[in-house]
Amino acid sequence: MSIPFSRALNARLALVAPALHRASARLWRPDGDLTGRYRRYLWAMHAVTTASVPLLERAASACSRWDDGWAPSLAAYFAGHAEEERGHDAWLLADLVAAGEPTGEPRPLPPPLVVELAGAQYYRIEHRHPATLLGYLAVLEGHAPSPVLAGVLAARTGLPEAAFRTLREHADLDADHIAEVERQLDRLPLTADQRTEVAVSALHTAGILARLFDQLAADPGGHR
Known part of the structure; x- marks a missing residue:
């Protein structure tokens, strides 16, 4: 019996x-x-x-360019997940306001690593295969905040509970989301090459995310 792809991918991650x-x-x-x-x-x-x-919507649209028999169902998954994620950027702005951070214009430039993180997925969707986005999702959904993190940070920073909504929500929601990503990985008849591309996307995403957290962990003066 072959190993489910989600399990093989998790072993690599x-x-x-x-x-x-x-x-x-x-x-x-x-x-x-x-x-x-x-x-x-x-x-x-x-x-x-x-x-x-936008990434999920682009991937859903790109599925129509492929003649894989399973592409329409993958497009439906991406479109449905886009609806689940819609509005979460507003949660983060509300958290920032509660944390005492002004959110008007001009806003801080996004870290270049975030641009690399998203930009790599646009490239893969447009020039490789939209299924590669599953690797990206496997990392982001599979590394949800710990359920206790929001409480720990609230106690240590003294910020109000309202500043931690996104952490609390994603600690709860992402368990279901990663389960659905893994179901997609295991049910799609991906070719060996497509599985490799999904794995490369996941490993690339994990590497960038680690670098991003390291960068955010540095003091403004550059000291850890």
Whole structure:
């Protein structure tokens, strides 16, 4: 019996997970300016989330260019997930306001790593295959915030509970989301080449995310 693709992909991601976990631990360490790091994190996640719905919609549309018999069902999944993600960027802006951060114009430029994160997916969707977006989703949905993180950060920063809605919601929602991503990975009759491209997309995403967390973990002066 062949190993389900989701399990094989998770085995590959396990090799890079320690770097992601270390970067996350540095980001949320209790010393230094944790409040400032959390605000920078919110702005970075706002930039990531702003790209999420357009990426899913682009992938859904791109499925129509392929004659794979399963492409329409993948398009339906992407379109449905876009609706589930719609409006989450507004949650992050509300969190920022509650955290005492002005959200009017001009807003901070998105970190170049966020542009690389989303831009790589646009390239893969347009020039490779929209199924590669499943690798990106497997990492983002599979590394949801811990259910206790919002409470820990609220206690350590003194920020109000209203500043942590997105963390709380995603700790709950992403468990269902990653289960659906894995169902898609296991039910689609992807070719060996397509599976490789999905895996490369996932590993690339995990690497960029670890670098982004490391960057956010640095003090403004560059000190960890």
